Structures are given as C-alpha cells and as structure tokens.
Amino acid sequence: MDVYSKPVVFAVLSAIVILVGTVVTVFIPMLMPSTQPVSDYIKPYTAVELEGRDIYIRGGCNNCHTQTVRPLRTEVLRYGEYSKPEEFAYDRPFLWGSRRTGPDLNRVGGKYPDSWHYKHMADPQSVSGKSNMPPYAWMAQNRLDTRYSVRKTRILGYGYTEEEVVAQIADYRAKVTSPSYKSKRARNGVTPKELRDELTEMDAVIAYLQKLGRDVKKLEAGN
C-alpha cells in the first residue's frame, strides 16, 4: 500500500508540505531584517511630502506612472541609478506600479524646477506637447488638509514630534509663499489669489515629486 491509494493521508501530507514551503519562503523572510533594509541616507517623508503622496494616490497617478527603475541598461540610461530596496522603507503602501503610460517617476526629484511642475500639473500639454496626461489644475484650488498629518506620521512611525510636524508644514508654507521663492510666478499663475498665502494640494504633490530619488541623488553627489 502506498500513500497514493489513501486520499486522506495524501491530502494531509500535501497540506503539510505546502505549509512548510509557505513558512520557509514567505513568513520567515518577512521576519528577517535583511529583507527590510533601512539606510541612513534614506530619510522619511516630511509631513507635507506625505500629504502629497496621499494626493498622488488619490489622483490615480500610479495608474500611469511606475516608481521603480529596473536594473536594465536602457532604464538606467533614461532615468538614472536603478531602485534599491531600502528606498521604499517609508513607503506604505509602495507605489511601484505596473503601467507606464507615462515615464517612471522614481528619479524625478530635482529633475525640473518647481515652476515646471506647476505648469505641467495644471496643463501638461503646455510643457509637453503630445502628452496624454490629464490636467490637475484643480489641485491648486484646494487648500491642503493637514488635520491628520500628525496622526499619519505617527502611525507610519516616522518619529516626528507634533511640534516637528507643525514646523515642517509652516516651513514649507513659508518657502512657497515667500516673495523670493524662485517658482513664484508659475505658482501664482495656477493658484487662485485667496490661496496664494496658504498651502494647496498642488504644493504638496510637487513637494512629494521633488522628494522622489532625492536622497539617492544626494548620496551620489557626495561620492
């Protein structure tokens, strides 16, 4: 009598084999620190960048944009250094995506000045003629909701105190509303008068876009 003629025993043994396989290949790696690398040079998002990230998700940007540069020659030539696991330590959920209707954005931080983004977000075709990206001009007409910023950064474990979060928001607001802000003209061009002294959703999305890949670029520049 072999096991093949005993369906119940066979089913139980198969279940055990699959269970062991699942534990070894899925659950043990989940608990191993080496699968979740954290590096000093990757900094968590500021409260404003995090709000921008949420708006990015809400806007469905990741339906058209990936955020992972694969280690392929063509991609590295086009976008820059390929993505490393530690870059996503603060991403919950990650936004690697799978569709590239638009270009990958994992290295877009610092590629353009803020002014380019204000024009592009409000009217993509104005800076990129044949773009099929939809306009998001209305984001500049919405005041940024920061009511939950403290809670969000706390839940994600970014380690900021409430004062730090408040200061990050105030600092970014001071930056973009300052008379010496380099992208002032472009910002005023898309932001209604009554919101020019406030933070808008578009300000936050741009803060987030400028963060993507910034830490890696800084590290490269330092070397």
Ligand code: HEC
């Ligand atoms: C329907 C698909 C689509 C959606 C949705 C979309 N985009 Fe795009 N995006 C594109 C395409 C196509 C391009 C390339 C042409 C251009 O520059 O507009 C692009 C370009 C960009 C670029 C410039 C990238 C570079 O390296 O030149 C940025 C930044 C960007 N999109 C941000 C966003 C953000 C933020 C959102 C969500 C608020 C968004 N996109 C939503 C299709 C999309």
